[in-house]
Amino acid sequence: MFTGIIQGMAKVREVVSEPGLSTFVIEFPEEQVQGVTIGASVAINGTCLTVTRQQGNHLYFDAMQETLRLTTLGTLQPGDDINFERAARIGDEIGGHLLSGHIHTTATIVEILRPENNVTLWFELPDAWARYIFPKGYIAINGASLTIGEVAGTRFNVHLIPETLRATTFGNAVAGQSVNIEIDSQTQTIVDTLARLGYDRPAAL
Incomplete structure (x- = not known):
């Protein structure tokens, strides 16, 4: 289990x-590698992976074909920076929202706005997942717990403060970049339950 607070x-x-x-x-x-053991879970850009080997501060992770297909991990190259979070422990403060580290889909950065002292990122995601996106709702992007700003069809934005830009890879984000998305589990459960009762949310316009 993870909290969405990038370490x-x-x-x-x-x-x-x-x-x-x-x-x-x-x-x-x-x-950040103190106390790491083989078999420990670490979220890499939001994707839960298992430590298979350690050499000093270098950790090894295996990703199967299905993981590579569903996430952006298959595009990682030597020299790339990633967001990470070690698994939460009982008693840890939950500063974001609970995450499983299981990626639902990917989204594309379609626009970057830079008003004074913050950055707004606009994303576009597949239509099938737009039903779970609501203004002020939770979402995890590359492992970071964020609050959704505006929603327009299959697009939504988030507003990032300087500290988030400093502490995560979002500081180097570029238009056209793909990111991992984990939908908030509670939102997904509510939407799917209402759909089974016949109160399905209209498709994105």
């Missing part, structure tokens, strides 16, 4: 690709 950025150092499997070697800040 920092790490750097991809190596990607080893084999049929149906990719192994990522990721360099973490020294202080």
Whole structure:
């Protein structure tokens, strides 16, 4: 289980690709690998992966073909920065919202606005997932728990403060970039329950 509060950025150092499997070697800040054990769960750009090996502050993760297909991990290259969060422990403060680390879909950054002292990112996601997007609702983008701003059909935006830009990869975001999306589980449950009762939300306009 994760909270959506990004603990920092790490750097991809190596990607080893084999049929149906990719192994990522990721360099973490020294202080963030204390107490890591083989088998531990770490969210990499929001995707829950398992530590398979450790060499100093380099952690190894395997991602199967299905994970690579459903997420943006398949596009990672050596030198890329990623957002990370180690799994939450009982008693940890939940500063964002509860996340599973299971990615539902991907979205594309379609516009970046830079008003004074903040940045607004506009995203477009597949129509099938737009039904779960509501103004002021929760969403996880590349593992970060964020509040949705405006919604327009299959597009929505989020507003980011300087601290979020500093502490995550969003500071280097570019239009056309794909990101991982995890829909808020409570929102999904409510929408799907209402749909089964015949109160389905209209398709995105």
